[in-house]
Amino acid sequence: MVHLIAVLPDIGLTAAIPSDIIADRKIDADGLSWVRLKDGVNLVGEQVGDRPVGLLLPLDGDWPVRLAAADRLYHQLVDDNADPPITRQRRVRLKRALRTIDGRQSGASYRTLATQFFGADRVAAEPWKTSSLKAQVSRLATHGRRMIDQGYRQLLQGKYR
Structure with missing residues (x-):
C-alpha cells in the first residue's frame, strides 16, 4: 500500500534505515534494492540503505489506509513499536x-x-x-x-x- 523511495531531494533530511535492524540486502542489475529487516519486513526501492528514505503516498481513495500503513512502517523503523495490522x-x-x-x-x-x-x-x-x-x-x-x-x-x- 506504500511505495518506498530512497532518492530524495537534498533538503537536509537524514532519516535513513538504521543499519542494526537490517538482516539482508540485495541490489539487482537495474539498481533496485531489496532490504529485509530483522522483524521480517521487506522494503523495496531505489538504492535503499544509508541514504535518506521516503515514502510515496498517492492522494487517492485509499489515502487513510496508505497513511496508516506508512505510520506502522515509521514506528517499525524508528521506534520499533509498531502494532501489527492483524493479530x-x-x-x-x-x-x-x-x-x-x-x-x-x-x-x-x-x-x-x-x-x-x-x-x-x-x-x-x-x-x-x-x-x-x-x-x-x-x-x-x-x-x-x-x-x-x-x-x-x-x-x-x-x-x-
Whole structure:
C-alpha cells in the first residue's frame, strides 16, 4: 500500500534505515534494492540503505489506509513499536485457510490437511465422520475461498476480520 523511495531531494533530511535492524540486502542489475529487516519486513526501492528514505503516498481513495500503513512502517523503523495490522492468531488462520485452498487444488483431502495442521495423533483421536477437526478444515476452506474471491481487498484496506 506504500511505495518506498530512497532518492530524495537534498533538503537536509537524514532519516535513513538504521543499519542494526537490517538482516539482508540485495541490489539487482537495474539498481533496485531489496532490504529485509530483522522483524521480517521487506522494503523495496531505489538504492535503499544509508541514504535518506521516503515514502510515496498517492492522494487517492485509499489515502487513510496508505497513511496508516506508512505510520506502522515509521514506528517499525524508528521506534520499533509498531502494532501489527492483524493479530498473530488471525495471521495463522489466514495462512491455514490459504494453505487449505492450495491443498484442495492439489487434490488433498480434508483428513490429509487436518493431519498436516494438527498432527496424526490428534486426527486419529476421534471418529473422522463427526470430527471437530474435519469441521474446522471445512471452515478454513470456506474462509480461504472467500479471501481469494473478495477478502484480499479487505485485507489490503486494513478491514480484515
